[in-house]
Amino acid sequence: MAKVRTKDIIEKFDLELISGEEGINRPITMSDISRPGIEIAGFFDYYPAERIQLLGKTELTFAEKLSPTERAIRMEKLCTDVTPGIIVTRELEVPEELIEACEREAVPLMRSRQKTTRFSGRLTNFLESKLAPTTAVHGVLIDIYGVGVLITGKSGVGKSETALELVKRGHRLVADDCVEIRQEDEDTLIGNSPELIEHLLEIRGLGIINVMTLFGAGAVRSHKRITLVINLELWDQNKQYDRLGLDEEKMRIIDTDLTKLTVPVRPGRNLAVIIEVAAMNFRLKRMGVNAAEQFTNRLADVIEEGEHDEEH
Known part of the structure; x- marks a missing residue:
């Protein structure tokens, strides 16, 4: 039985659920968090899809520079059937292409008011204590x-x-x-x-x-x-x-x-x-x-x- 599911972190950190609601029961199996900057830049060879994906100002500012087609392809690639969720920090605006991709693939897309590094630390601590042997x-x-x-x-x-x-x-x-x-x-x-x-x-x-x-x-x-x-x-x-x-x-x-x-x-x-x-x-x-x-x-x-x- 999964110890932690995506809905647990939505409750714990009071996250806003934007799309992909069907996937809120996905299990979170590891406490490591991924910031997929290099993936948004197009390099998916080592994409750790089974981790929670955290998008901050850096990643989203870069995504804005892509053409709508490229952006749609990369956002689609971020959403796999094992991705427990994607979290946008600092209450930043979420790209439309990401909202659509998450809805299609049932990957929960959430938003937090907190700054990326602080939120990342709190989330890691929470997951480590929940997933500890x-x-x-x-x-x-x-x-x-x-x-x-x-x-x-x-x-x-x-x-x-x-x-x-x-x-x-x-x-x-x-x-x-x-x-x-x-x-x-x-x-x-x-x-x-x-x-x-x-x-x-x-x-x-x-x-x-x-x-x-x-x-x-x-x-x-x-x-x-x-x-x-x-x-x-x-x-x-x-x-x-x-x-x-x-x-x-x-x-x-x-x-x-x-x-x-x-x-x-x-x-x-x-x-x-x-x-x-x-x-x-x-x-x-x-x-x-x-x-x-x-x-x-x-x-x-x-x-x-x-x-x-x-x-x-």
């Missing part, structure tokens, strides 16, 4: 001190209860149970909640609670970049847990590697505080302060001094 993960996403923390773990381990405690401590819920994730850049993962369960938390014994109505608008946010994964698992006697924090585990989502911490769960451990501190510690590490490394280096120095004293 997506996935869904079972877990809870919370913004803790500005760090997007994805809490994962088996069903019943206490993810939602921990999220509730974190929200009570002033942090912000993004999504509970199902986190929709899209990769916007090579290493940027943005998480949000499916519309149906936005702002809701499911707590066993209480049922479904609305975090926004209980704690206010400051307790939720619609989306957040994910930078840390904390996996909760029931305490296993036989497993060796990282006690110093030197092991850097990674979790791969789409094409991005995220730092992952495994936190064992057992009665008496305040998970919310542990996760809160993990987020703060993660921020410190990003600023270049690594407590575990500093401890290890100090320990090495103490051992070295001890050996040195023994020699004397």
Whole structure:
């Protein structure tokens, strides 16, 4: 199913539809935009027909210089059966030949009030976010001190209860149970909640609670970049847990590697505080302060001094 159709950009950018209305359901498959200046000049060998075509002052001023016959031929060539639409910017006057060609070939012809470069940037950003690769993960996403923390773990381990405690401590819920994730850049993962369960938390014994109505608008946010994964698992006697924090585990989502911490769960451990501190510690590490490394280096120095004293 197409993620974006031409009618979506007409709505989003309040574009005026001039002709080719039959084609407004055409799919837009790429975020790249074409400014077909060289094509209007007659060179169609590499025409990227499947992109949105953007015509600004330069292209239209040049088109005016062509003879009506040439202009009609080139405008006709711009309209293919895969072209999702042609947009004229700056509310410029649209050549009659283009209006007719778009109507014949059912290519939506639209007009924007904005300047070409500014509009091009906004449209590209919109398309990139809509066409980005997506996935869904079972877990809870919370913004803790500005760090997007994805809490994962088996069903019943206490993810939602921990999220509730974190929200009570002033942090912000993004999504509970199902986190929709899209990769916007090579290493940027943005998480949000499916519309149906936005702002809701499911707590066993209480049922479904609305975090926004209980704690206010400051307790939720619609989306957040994910930078840390904390996996909760029931305490296993036989497993060796990282006690110093030197092991850097990674979790791969789409094409991005995220730092992952495994936190064992057992009665008496305040998970919310542990996760809160993990987020703060993660921020410190990003600023270049690594407590575990500093401890290890100090320990090495103490051992070295001890050996040195023994020699004397």
